[in-house]
Amino acid sequence: AQKITQTQPGMFVQEKEAVTLDCTYDTSDPSYGLFWYKQPSSGEMIFLIYQGSYDQQNATEGRYSLNFQKARKSANLVISASQLGDSAMYFCAMREEYGNKLVFGAGTILRVKS
């Protein structure tokens, strides 16, 4: 069964510094996709970045990058140059190729300090 683990319930980072949010996953399917979502206090879920299991390069989207280490089954989100608006809950999620479900981790609350 697919499983996502986010071990950091909460994180603090100083404005303008980089921060890494951890995510490990478990699946027996060789083909899968990994997603990160941001949930601000308003409650909306914002899709940030995607990594496919066969992608050779780590995904990047602006200040977001995904540190994908397939052998370690980790897909950490790196946010560079943190901004106050980055304060939110962040969820890691995974979908297997032959499954319909997007399975989420428990989330990490990030607080950016000025």
Add this chain to the structure above:
Amino acid sequence: DVKVTQSSRYLVKRTGEKVFLECVQDMDHENMFWYRQDPGLGLRLIYFSYDVKMKEKGDIPEGYSVSREKKERFSLILESASTNQTSMYLCASSPPPQGILSPLHFGNGTRLTVT
């Protein structure tokens, strides 16, 4: 932009009431989902639908049912609300094909309190 609209932002219901949570999407997506979000547990899938009148159970379907009579609308039904169903409910949709590349587009959520 994809728009997924949930009819209520906040809802307060009494134990035993039948509760309807409505979700509408405007992008002709085949796939629609209902999740509940609880602190420390993340999002858990209740039900999903990949076509009109089609539905599949997710990880926690007990106490819930769904209805999809039209492509754009997916309703979550609590047959007899209980206090342990107090939660944030999130609806989502995604375009076909239902492949690993498709991110979900979420509504703003309904915070349901059952007293």
